[in-house]
Amino acid sequence: MISKNQIKLITSLKQKKYRLEHKLFVVEGIKTIKELLKSDLILDALYTTETFNIDAKDEVLIKETDLKRISFLTTPNKALAVFKIPNAKPIHNNELIVALDDIRDPGNLGTIIRLCDWFGIKDLVCSKATVDCFNPKVIQATMGSITRVNISYVNLVDYLKTTSLPVFGAFMEGENVYTKQMPKKGILVMGNEANGVSKTVEGLVSNKISIPRFGDLQETESLNVATATAILLSEFKRG
Amino acid sequence: MISKNQIKLITSLKQKKYRLEHKLFVVEGIKTIKELLKSDLILDALYTTETFNIDAKDEVLIKETDLKRISFLTTPNKALAVFKIPNAKPIHNNELIVALDDIRDPGNLGTIIRLCDWFGIKDLVCSKATVDCFNPKVIQATMGSITRVNISYVNLVDYLKTTSLPVFGAFMEGENVYTKQMPKKGILVMGNEANGVSKTVEGLVSNKISIPRFGDLQETESLNVATATAILLSEFKRG
Structure with missing residues (x-):
């Protein structure tokens, strides 16, 4: 059974302001939920049409019709979990870091989180205007990688002003990345889908790089x- | 004005079987349509809420409500064009070619077409079960690149059996691509999202490669x- 209040809470979590207010986010699909249950994220509630056979005191078996009412997907995928939004950890400042300057598309952010995970990037630093990483579409696209990358939302200009790491940025007119030896440590800034890296951030980029066409x-x-x-x-990591 | 029959025809083009029957496909959005008008694609009809100021005898000014009726998008973008599906040209057999083994996601195919365009890949060879490149979601994701890449749907096993080019394939257990010198000519096979390269195609791959984690x-x-x-x-082209 699921109460009206619970339904109201869960559907409100589609919106960033309610996610921030309640410090909760939604994950759908058995596979992704299982992956998140293995992490140190704290489960708040788990609604499912078939038992997970796990020691989750919060597991609630519900009917498919109820799942449809709380799901954000057109075709709900057997289970929906609510997790607590973790506090961001301090940023490692002696590694390769990816910084995003106003990425707006949830699918792009999700893919970038998955890439960070693959390439062993521990920290993803996002400008405040970057799409929220707990947006359900981002979570769907990360395939669980979100538990393995520390994502911080910061004032990107202030952050870049205080770093001692070399700052690389992707620019159409940048230097051919294939002709450069990339360092092990640094910050790679990627810009907005339509406008690229913003002018104020551009002023803080010490190395403009590009992928030749x-x-x-x-x-x-x-x-x-x-x-x-x-x-x-791949260019930073291939050695 | 747009007739009932035209509306029926256009909305039918969401489905592959009607695209094949009529040899027509739909493109939406002024920017992408303009790019396609510059190519050698043949325009069949152009419906728009504001004039393109082009010498297109087929331009029809329509109301926003009519555009909504024919558009495949939730938020229609001022114009919808119908183009004739071109015949695939012969495949260049002395270049770098990308071959897709049952890619199902339209966004993935669209992104791969755009990548082929960027990296100067002239031919994209798709297995028959790969999503149709004239699917509206693919067209939306290609951003006009579809006019610059020759896409052929073939029996992939037969095609690979007859080629004299070296066949590379992406496999989790393949050789580290960063330690290999990649040739200028060859075929790069990419597998299905869930299952990777199929067993029959795998038997025709001479070089299994992987991106290390x-x-x-x-x-x-x-x-x-x-x-x-x-x-x-990037690894094939960086030299």
Whole structure:
């Protein structure tokens, strides 16, 4: 059984302001929920149409019709969990860090979190205007990686002003990344989907880099920010 | 004005079978339509709420309410064009070619088409079960790149059996791509999102390659196929 108040709470968590107010976020799908249960995230409630066979005192078996009422998906996937939003941990300042300057697309942020996880990036630093990482579409796209990357929302300009790490940024007119030896430590700044890196952040970038375009026609506008992040992280890490 | 029959035809083009029957596909949004008008694609009809100021005899000014009736988008973007599906050109067999083994997600295919365009890949060869490249969601994700990449749907096993090019494939257990010198010519096979490269295609892959994982925890399941394609194409092209 699920009460009206619980339904109201869960559906409110679609919106960032209620996630911040309640310090809770929603995860759907058995596979992702199981992955998050293995992490140090704290479970608040678990609604499922079939038991997880886990020692979760908070597991509530519900009917499919009830799951449909609380799910954010068109096709609900057997289970929905509510977890507590963890506090961000301090940022490691002697590693390779990815910084995002106003990434707006949840799918892009989700893909970038997954890439950070793959490439062993411990810290992802986001400008305040970057899409919230506890947005359900981001969570869906991260496939559990969100538990393994420390994500901090900061004033990006202030953060970059105080760092002693070299600051790299992706720019169309930057230096060919294939001709440079990338360092082990530094900050890689990736810009907004439509506008790239903002002017104020650009002033704090010490190394502008770019991925050269190989097509003859030179008409391809730009790479998607998530695929560009993939290629640049690969360049930092390949050695 | 737009007739009932035209509305019926356009909305039918959401489905692959009607696209194949009529040899037509739909493109939405002024920016992408303008890019496609510059290509050698043949325009069949152009419906717009404001004039393109182009010499398109087929331009029809319609009301926003009519655009809503024919659009596949939740928020229609001022214009919808119908283009003729071009015939695939012969595949260049002395270049770097990307081959897709049953990619199902339209966003992934769209991103891969855009990557091919960026990296100067002329030919994208798709298995018959790969999502149709004229699917509206693919077209939306390609940002016009679809006009610059020759996409062929083939029996992938037959195609790979007859090629004289070296066949590379992305496998979790493949050789570390960073330690190999990649050739200028060859075929790069990328597998299905859930199942990877199929067994029959695997038998035709001469070089299994992989992108090493750098995270400590070794729990990240895999890279998304589009981001993996980005990194591997970068490795082929960086020289």
